[in-house]
Amino acid sequence: MFRLGSKPKAAFPGSGPERPPGGDATAMLEIRQLRVFHRLIEAVHGIEISVEEGQCVTLLGPNGAGKTSTLSSITGAVRATGSIRLSGEEISRLPIEERCKRGVAISPEGRRIFSNLSVRDNLIMGGAVRADKKALFAEIQEWFGHFPVLGERAEQMAGTLSGGEQQMLAIARALLSRPRILLLDEPSLGLAPQIVGKIFDIIKDLKARGITILLVEQNAAAAIAVSDYVYILNNGRVTRHGEAAEFGDGSGLMGELTGMHA
């Protein structure tokens, strides 16, 4: 059972990078004119997205809309043109590993935890960019405090964990690199409804601690509930965006989200 800790904001592992926050009123993440290519096919046709520090922004849309492609272009896993600025710094020409060092962390679609490594080793991998290993190990212990179920399975092979446990592990692993922004790709995918609820509680808690989040989800209602801002993607373009409150519980979005129009 996931326990919400009552630790003060600054002590939460992963809250705020080890570097000073980026300057003035520039957004944490600014994307302009983003075009994403898969081989020769353009999957995203020049979109613009902004994420302020401490915000939780959600990308909604049907399958194939380009949501995962957008996240992949931020991490550097796919070829893209356009501008991607993290805390004012242009990262779009950097290789994957560099972007992680600059503060991009992702819990990718399908979790992609290292199933042949133990839970603890997965977390160590998450903190691979950290110079201070002692601090890393201490933080890992703190995470075991927050996610006791991970602590119980610390030496187990990560492949033996349940879906929900793997999702917790993926999030913890991402946050151990002390990122500036956390990218979450479909965290609720394949999980039972009660577990989904727990995962979104975790996301709410992360947000409460000031972590900047860019969330991609199919579960519109749950996503809107934790978000500040929402973008709707369709066929590689942003068709609608606005404050989360405007979208209610997402029930009015059926047409846009399934790609079918009445």
Add this chain to the structure above:
Amino acid sequence: MRRLSLTRAQRRGLLGSALLSLLILAIVGAYYAWGEAYQARILYAAFVNLLVVVGLQTFMGNANITTFSHAAFMGIAAYVAAICVTPAAMKAIALPDAPWGLNAFQLSPVISALLALLITGGLGLLTGLFMARLTGIGVTIVSIAVLVIVHSIFLHRTDIFKGNQAFFGIPKIFDLPYVAALVIVAIFAARLFRESSVGLKLRASADDEVGARAMGVDVYRARLIAWVVSTLFFAVAGIAYAFYLGTISARPFYFNFVFLTVAMLILGGLRSVTGAVFGTLLISIGLEVVRWLETGPNIAGVKLPQMLGLSGLLLGAVIVVVMAFLPKGMMENREVEDFLPTERH
């Protein structure tokens, strides 16, 4: 009577084969017009290589699986054909200890060739039965195993094969025109196989095995057929080899020849018969030039040093450079008829 209807690809295949055949005929014609006697041997060897490489293309190119056993099958066919066709009197000297009365008979060239084809094809079927169900890397390693096993047997049973020593006295049955004709037939056969339904299924499974299976393609059967067909190509090459040289030994049927032919195929382009032809011709010619350089010839009064190993070096370099910059080979997927100006649709 059913009309033979060919797909567009098959018609283009016929066209392409015809074009390549013209090239072969042109080369032979050029030899007869201006060539010197010693070049016949080189040309013959190039054509035998061509038979092997085209056969290699049939399996390796269509299935995209690297195999190394072709030298073994070629050797088996060569030995069977050679032993059968050599007069008994000759064999009594060459193979004094041959068991099972192998040195006491002689068969006509046609029967010898058929026997070689039968035995080699049979072994091809046998090996194919378990190769076809292995994964890509498994096929490669078992093909290496076949190569090594056959080579070991050649070396060990000197009473039949004479090991690394020359089995001599084989009558010369073939000449340049014969092997050129064989090459032309082989080109047509390989092209038609490539564009046949089995060939198409094989190529589909090479790119996406799971997808092809999901569409009902019997990948196992397609691979098996291609494997046996390629074995027959190698057998023909072995027979042509034995029927010309007068002597054979176990040495050429091992890794060096394998590397050479694989290099020829990948230079030209794994996936097309045209690639097999061009790659073979290019390397055969190039190799002759390099071999001449290796001996330390005189060029414009300058005596070059002997450079043993230069041909191997350049061969390796060809493979590496092609893989790095031109992994699909010169032709990539294209056949020769793709270069003709196309009709507007």
Add this chain to the structure above:
Amino acid sequence: MDYAIQQALNALSFGAEYALIALGLAIVFSIMSLVNFAHGEVIAFGGYSMVVIGTLLTGNPWILMVGVLAGCVLASVALERIAFRTVRGADLTTGLLTAFGVSIILQNLYLLLGSPRPMAATQFIFLDQTLSFGTLRVSSLQIYETVATILAIVALTVFLRRTTLGMAMRAAALDFEMVRLCGIRANRVIAGAFAISGLLAGLACIFIMARRGSVQPHMGFDPVLVAFVACVIGGFGSLPGAVLGGFLLGVIEVLVLILLPQEAGGLAHAVVFALIALILIWRPDGILSPAREKGDKR
């Protein structure tokens, strides 16, 4: 009884050598899907380093051992940097053929720059002495070989389990991109794998040289062929599989030598390969192959 111990030691030491080289192949393959046929040339490079250092610097065997190890690591890492980086990420066939090409180039370079004839390098032969324990006579080299291999395997296991780079290599075998997404540089992981591969090759080279006492251009070919087979029967890409395959081959080889009549000794090679083929028919993906569904990411 003595005979049994001697043969057991034979099997262990043969197997140890095969396991060392097979591990070198498996480590690279598990991360990059590259069958590094040029690995044998790395071993030969170690031998040639011995000749060069022995001629130019010193005949001190301990310094030479360090030289061999360093030379093999250098050769292995350089190979990756120069030859294999361009085909990183390419399919299996491309990588395999590139490795073959590199192997041929190196063998012929040794031929051109060295000599087609064996060159003497006898500084390690002192390792091979006959020891007597009562009625039992064993080769000291075999004991060294077996012990060294076991120590190397233990050291490798510790490295893979306890260090970040080691963990990254294990993770990369399953999902290389995710390792990069954690900020670990791909080049470092791959160079690390090749360095370890080189180190193992160097260790094997020391023992090979202790037995042969000479180098020649094609000496790397046979060991890597056997190692390749060991990997395949153990399950290509699986590190425990490579070790298992290596020792299994050692056992098979000794058994075949014992059981086959004297005249058929030349057939030993063929029989071993025939047995291999049988194992593959039984388990086409190798005995300990890493479980992989056809639709998996790799």
